[in-house]
Structure formats: C-alpha cells, structure tokens
Amino acid sequence: MTVSRTPETTVVEEWLTVQDACALIGVSPATLRRWSAAGDVQAFTTPGGHRRFARSMILGLLPSARRQRPTLEHLGETPEHMMSVFRRHLGQACRGVSWLAGLGEDEMEPLREHGRRIASSLLMFIDASTTGERQAAIQKAEGAATEYGRIAARGSGEIRETVEAFLRFRMLFLGELVQVARRRGLDTIESTNLLVTATQAIDQLLVALMSGHETELAEIASERDSS
Template structure:
C-alpha cells in the first residue's frame, strides 16, 4: 500500500498535524477536516487527504477552529461585554474607588488566561492554577474591604460573563452539542475550584487579622 494512502487513527492524525487529539476531534465533528467512519463508529483518516488538507489550510484557519483559538474568540467577546458598562450596574463594583475598579478589571484577565491554559493543557495542573486565582481574588477583596459575599459576587460576575461568551461563540461556530457540553463542564469544574479557593482563603485572611 502506498504510504500516502495509509489509514490513520485520530491520535495518529493529530501527531501528523502537530495538534492535540481533541482539536482533530473538534475539526472532524465540524466537518472541517476529511474524516471517515468505520462500521464501529471510529474515526479514520487518509494520510494523503490529511496532508493535502494541511497544505490548503492556513495556520490562522486551523488555529481558529482549535479549542485554544475558540477561547481567544471568547476572551474578545468577554472584553466587549465588560466594556459595554455591565460592571457599573454591579453593587460590589459601585463600592470601589477608581484604582480598585481598574485592579478588578485587570484581575479578570487572570481568570480568562487561566481558563485558556486549562483548555490548552487539557486540565494539567488545574488545581494549582485554580488555587492561585482564588487566592488572588480573595486577597484583592480583603485589600479593598469587600465583604465575604461581595468577594464571591465579584468572581461570579466574571465567571458568568465568561460562560455567556462561550455559549455565544460556540453557538455561532455551530460546535456540536456534545463538544460544547464538554467545554461548559470544564469551565464549571475549573471555576468551582477557584470559588472554593477564594472562600477558603478569604476566611483564613479574615481570621489571621483577628
């Protein structure tokens, strides 16, 4: 058999393209890459078709379809929502001076960057990242004299904005429901760990000052 007509598994196709298997799975589900199904429902790829596809698709196109690329679109959408004045309506935000408000807007970046890292690394070292972000939110709330409840509200505002943006971007990209559900689950798992870290850290800092 000619080498270029060799059949590849999903993981083999991912290695050939230099991307994570989950990225190839997403491309396959979107119909963006040539894929064949066995009678047992397994994905198979022809080496020749994959090589041709790689040659005719630019790096920017493939990155846009990857989970990491889609998260970049999500972050852009989040920034747009925040800039539209939604923060001004939040009760906890109204209690802050301008310097504190700027710090909170900047703190949103750590959440979004952490989420992007979580997706790109398939969740590796997620617990450490979640703890660090939770600690950051808790210490900032204490520094600006926000209550325990307001600290949680501040984090949940950014978390909910992130989730809304993921729903919007994934819906517009026609991502299959199964893949979208997997992403929503990842977001909630990661951000739940952050919230737990935030609450635990806030109480520890509060007790340390008494």
C-alpha cells in the same frame, strides 16, 4: 499513565477518572458507569475501587468525523477577546455590587489584573491536552482567584458580596463560551464538553476565592487583636 513498549514504539496511555472521561465526551457519570457495567466500555479498577478509563478508548466513542473538540484558540477565543467581552459587559453585570462601586481606579487595577490571569488560565485549562498542562493552568488560576478573594475581603469584608461578584464573572465567562459554541457550529457533545470542563474549573476557583477571603479576614482580625 501506563507505558506500553514494543520493539518499534513506546506508547504512553493516559488513564482518566470518571469525571474527566465524562467531560471529554459530554455524558453523565451515571451513563458512563452504566456502559462500563454492561461491558460496553472497558475500565481499569484501582485497588481503592475507583474506575479508570483509557483516554484513547474514550475518544473512540466520539463520532469518527471529529475525535476532539477544536481548541478555543483555534476558534479565535483568545484571552484578549475574552477580556474585551468583560470590558463591554462587566459594568452592567456588576451593577449593585456596592464594594466594587466604591473602589477607585488604583484599587480596581489589581482586580483587573487578577481577572485577566483567571480568564487566560481558564482558557489554557480548557484547551489543555495533558494532565500536566491542566494542573499547571488551574494552579495559576487558583492563585489569582485567591488573591482576588483577599483584595475583596479588604474592600467589603462580606463573603456574600465577594461570591456574588465572582458569580457574575462566571455568568459572563460561560455565556461567552455558549456564544462561541453557537458561532462556530460545535455539535452537542463538543458544546457539552466545553461547558462541563469550564464549569468544573470555575467551581474550583470559587473555592480558592473563598479561601483567600477567609484568610485575609483572619489576618485582619489577628492584627486588630494584637494592636
């Protein structure tokens, strides 16, 4: 961030990466770089050669009628509602995932709790207005995804089955966001921004889940070798 001071005010400017700027307005990195090269969008270049864009300037590219996408909370998409969607559809979505079908109620509850933490943290990440809020939300979600991966490793031992179950969660989550965008009349830029932001976050969680799965299998193998 850059702090600009005048005798009357102190203005804090947030500088965005290409990816963050694109997610904010719903365009591709190639498009934003082309605008920057043509001089249509000003950018600051770091010593390492990376472009940074002022958040206020990027927001200025949006239609004047609405400079910022309404938050999911404002649209009524709460963690409680998201979990109710999962409860209605998760059974059918996870049909055929053998290790989930074999779990008892006591074993399923920790997975449900981590699922709730992941969903609520994702919603917080999507609605976050500052870098600090986004980092805190994604770290919480990554922690839950890592633990989910560890539990899944004990249940199946197969990374393929663990990833398959997570991808079905991903499908439900993104599908619900699409429905929210339709029901609430978000425009194309707002809808794209919503889905790009959510997809980027979920991809990070998939990496965390796989890491947790691998760590748990390594610990199981180590315990087996030492016994």
